[in-house]
Amino acid sequence: MSFLVLERLEKTWPDGTRAVKAIDLAIEPGEFVVLLGPSGCGKTTTLRMIAGLETPTAGRVLLAGDDVTRRTPAERDIGFVFQFYALYPHLSVAENVAFPLACAKVARAERDAAVARVAERIGITALLAKKPRQLSGGDQQKVGLARALVRKPAVWLMDEPLGTLDSSERLAMCEFLREQQLEQRVPTVYVTHDQEEAMRLADRVVVMAEGSVLQAAPPAVVYSDPATLFVARFVGSPGMNLVEGELVDGGGAFRTAGMARPLPLAARARSGPVVLGARPEFVRFDASSPLRGRVAVDAFHGPCRYAHVEGVFGRVAARRGAEERASLGDEVGLAFDPAGVRLFDPATGGRLA
């Protein structure tokens, strides 16, 4: 049985805006689920309904089989981690972290041990005697995270908890959250707009846009087999390359604007208008290709580079070796590795193949 179930969950604001549109989602015991989407997609509203901080206008929230839709947050045994923490200014860091345990009347010795353990893991041991006002914003955020993670609730809800950290701190915190998850197996719903963070953390990524769930699948599936054009574009950095055109020759070739001849593809069953998608690692320079453009950007990314090639068809990024420089303005041909080609319906945005 799923541990946390959202059933036709809906939120309409008083002005008529449908922030969340009848979503269904089942979270398994121990699963780490990330709600991913741009600002305004409904991910935070969904999280707040799970927490009991917003009342759904329709649908139900089931926790361990119980309908908790009308229960208060306190009645749900939920650990909530926010982007911005309100720490108690008069308490020390140690007292702040211990607070949820003190409320739960956990014995002193056990409390101290739990605080010491989480503080060490998050890297705030040296700060335990300080007051919140003596800390930087990033350190305050770590203290907030430690306070949330010191207790083991039935479910953790996390709303961009790493939002204000530097990238190196963020990396360390992601690693920490992942380890924490492997050890404790507390089901977690985590909200972010950052697809890299979602890919790193999730057992399952739930991509949302305009109040609806577009795809809910493991990171590798969302990445390799996006269900819609939106998911293809939103996941990946840069996102999937998308070129509008048509399948010709009985589906065996692809044609787009500005091509002297069509580009052969592995045979497809249909012809007609399509959007061809390919991740940058499946695009290579090929002097003989009829798909031609000019190098507009050649961006170094550390382990690799991305050459952005602009043509009549739009822009396509190719992932290349860190030392394979491309000269701006050069005309190049582009070819797609057949294994990486995905086709979408331009009318609906859905996947064809």
Add this chain to the structure above:
Amino acid sequence: MSAPENREAFVRPPALELRGVTKRFGAGASAGRGARALDGVDLVLGEREFLVVLGPTGAGKTTLLRTIAGLETPDAGSVALHGRDARALAPADRDVALVFQNFSLYPSATVRENLAFPLAAPARRLSRAEIDERVAWAAKLLHVERLLDRPAKKLSGGEMQRVAIGRAIVRRPKLFLMDEPLTNLDAKLREELRVELRELARELETPVVWVTHDQAEALTMADRVALLVDGRIVQTGTPEDVYARPNSPLAARELGTPPMNLFDVERKDERWITADGVELARADAGAPERATIGVRPEHVLLDGGPSDAVVHVVEDWGPSRVLFAHVGAHALHVLAPRDCALRAGDRFRPTFDVRRVVVWPRA
């Protein structure tokens, strides 16, 4: 072309030149004792160069920009703009444009009014037609033409930041100073604007000092990166150079995600061994006896090494996977191909691509 050392920079004075700039804050600052926000900073910016100053929170990035803009006065050292000593120039006369991470717009004014505002000062003596023309030009470059009649408060975060940058470019300043302008935006929008703003700067042919804690901005946008740590510039160079050849372990830690793996080692014959006895990789016979060695996660090979490592977390990074592992008691990050089958709990025998290992002698 990214040509940091273009010939012009030598013929004409650089767009910006800082020599030994030091700035102290706090108790005793005026007596030369306060905490140093900037400590002897030297920087040269060529015409049309895009310089990214990368550093963690508190490194002194904002103080650096404010000092260039004339909003702070250095306690020591000099700032020259296009060959002129900046002390002689009031902030308003420096002809620099600052863009902040918090979108500074007039909320009830329209986008058009916001863009026109910096041009409306009587001292600029621009005609109505000239102002309209510049506003239209900036709106087109930043793709906000369809928003011109919308009040600023109705814009999304990304739109606001475009307009804020538009407000900076309408004046056609001689230098842009950008203070983490993408920090408050969604990740996807940041990625798009990185590409777009880099191209914009190239079109405008105006030099830029862009400060950030975001490595992706430093790697992908910069002609040259300057690493700022605790008020000091620890290394400058092209992104490729600073990434491949950090000049110190400190510089190595600043750039790269996941970060470069660093180990304090001793050389036993032709092997690198940690103080607690873990053999890591082959060493050149001529290498120093005691060293810190660095290897990027993408240069760790998964097999054929001398010691066992254990994977404890695997993350999916799209085209690749990142393994968080331990070799002995030492953390090891590995950037592995997407089809890597290792899972948490698995063992492997890592080795390093020895041509890529960076060695710093240690006392």
